[in-house]
Amino acid sequence: MEKGKYDVVIVGAGPGGVAAGIRAAEAGMSYVILEKGKGVFQGVIDSFPRGKAVYPTIPKGVDKPFPIQCLEPPKDKVPVEKYIDQIEKAVQSQKLNIVYNESFENLEEGGDGYVVKTEDNDYAAKNVILAFGSNIPNDLGIYGEAKAVARKLDNLEEYIWLTALVIGGGNAAADIVAALSKAKREAVSPMPVYWAHRKEMFRINKDTARDLGEELLLGGQIRILQGAIPKIGEVDAEGIDRLYLYQTPNRDKHNDVFMYQGMSFPMKNVIACIGSQGPAEVFNQLNLKQVAREGGSGKSGSASDLLLLLDESLQTNRKGVYAIGGAISPSIMEIQEDGAFQQKKHPNLIYTAIEDGVIAMDGVIASGQAGG
Numbered sequence: 001m002e003k004g005k006y007d008v009v010i011v012g013a014g015p016g017g018v019a020a021g022i023r024a025a026e027a028g029m030s031y032v033i034l035e036k037g038k039g040v041f042q043g044v045i046d047s048f049p050r051g052k053a054v055y056p057t058i059p060k061g062v063d064k065p066f067p068i069q070c071l072e073p074p075k076d077k078v079p080v081e082k083y084i085d086q087i088e089k090a091v092q093s094q095k096l097n098i099v100y101n102e103s104f105e106n107l108e109e110g111g112d113g114y115v116v117k118t119e120d121n122d123y124a125a126k127n128v129i130l131a132f133g134s135n136i137p138n139d140l141g142i143y144g145e146a147k148a149v150a151r152k153l154d155n156l157e158e159y160i161w162l163t164a165l166v167i168g169g170g171n172a173a174a175d176i177v178a179a180l181s182k183a184k185r186e187a188v189s190p191m192p193v194y195w196a197h198r199k200e201m202f203r204i205n206k207d208t209a210r211d212l213g214e215e216l217l218l219g220g221q222i223r224i225l226q227g228a229i230p231k232i233g234e235v236d237a238e239g240i241d242r243l244y245l246y247q248t249p250n251r252d253k254h255n256d257v258f259m260y261q262g263m264s265f266p267m268k269n270v271i272a273c274i275g276s277q278g279p280a281e282v283f284n285q286l287n288l289k290q291v292a293r294e295g296g297s298g299k300s301g302s303a304s305d306l307l308l309l310l311d312e313s314l315q316t317n318r319k320g321v322y323a324i325g326g327a328i329s330p331s332i333m334e335i336q337e338d339g340a341f342q343q344k345k346h347p348n349l350i351y352t353a354i355e356d357g358v359i360a361m362d363g364v365i366a367s368g369q370a371g372g
């Protein structure tokens with residue numbers, strides 16, 4: 001069904017999309033936010049472990065406060081559920097125009113702008129802001145993992161009475177390790193949480209590290225496996241899908257023998273949290289220009305080597321189409337004034353997504369592509 005024409009259609013009601021919607025409402029523009037989930041901040045609800053503290057992190061080197069105060073996570077790091085309550089209240093009090101259970105599928109040229117297509121409806125728009133985050137989890141590349149290995153912590157209780165293995169070296173994995181350890185400690189479960197990363201160094205931010213340290217001091221049973229590489233998936237003699245993890249081999253220089261130290265876990269005990277792929281394929285399908293990153297893997301056309309080309313308002317090569325937030329993290333290719341491209345870091349944080357929503361909407365206003 002054809003819906004009315006909007007100055008701007010925003011795809012995704014996460015921190016970026018909601019910020020853009022608030023800014024559009026303030027500027028008196030006609031707008032709609034399309035969200036595939038059933039509630040606001042569905043992406044956060046789906047990806048944060050239950051009870052996880054939300055950090056109001058401001059990127060390094062930035063000294064400006066959150067650009068939209070009602071979306072700022074409280075300084076005292078409240079659990080995600082409480083933060084979602086705050087956001088629901090803000091959305092209600094601002095009477096934001098969000099349509100839920102509406103999943104974006106495509107973008108076509110039409111009239112003097114675009115037609116945003118969902119499964120059942122067409123929305124005509126002068127401008128489009130893509131704020132659909134980045135939630136396509138990476139695979140371990142292990143036989144059998146797709147059906148057996150979890151990508152996020154859906155049900156914490158399931159892991160309390162078994163030895164859990166969390167794989168991944170970043171904040172998302174660390175949050176899950178801390179949440180599991182706390183739940184096990186409170187239930188007085190003797191079963192530890194193993195935390196494995198293929199590298200020696202774990203890359204986590206200060207707040208997450210502090211929570212993990214506190215958890216260890218309180219008696220949390222966290223066993224760290226550095227240089228641990230998931231190698232094989234196999235069904236054992238009892239029919240259990242298992243994942244084998246090997247730590248970096250010691251090589252016996254004299255006779256070319258490798259000595260491995262390994263462990264095996266039932267796949268149902270494993271949560272793999274090894275990052276997500278940017279939506280490069282979706283951008284490609286939408287004909288949005290992407291450019292090879294500096295120092296990429298060199299495999300031509302590899303999606304992970306491509307960065308979206310954006311101007312300073314976060315506008316893509318298609319006039320009036322903007323991309324923001326998690327969807328364009330962790331890096332973008334920015335067009336400079338002289339037309340050259342420059343690779344720029346773009347941290348995947350609530351702050352950044354909110355700031356992007358404001359920048360993109362101010363770009364829409366400045367372009368004059370809104371209103372009557």
Ligand SMILES: Cc1cc2nc3c(=O)[nH]c(=O)nc-3n(C[C@H](O)[C@H](O)[C@H](O)COP(=O)(O)OP(=O)(O)OC[C@H]3O[C@@H](n4cnc5c(N)ncnc54)[C@H](O)[C@@H]3O)c2cc1C
Binds near residue numbers: 014047349
């Ligand atoms: C485990 C974990 C912990 C984190 N902890 C913190 C933290 O403490 N502090 C912090 O600052 N950041 C944290 N982050 C990062 C933060 O969640 C993201 O930076 C932020 O959510 C990005 O906002 P966004 O609006 O760009 O994307 P998202 O929050 O992903 O929102 C995108 C929205 O778009 C919707 N959507 C997706 N596809 C479609 C479609 N086709 N059609 C319509 N809607 C669609 C999704 O349902 C979702 O609601 C954490 C991330 C994870 C994974």
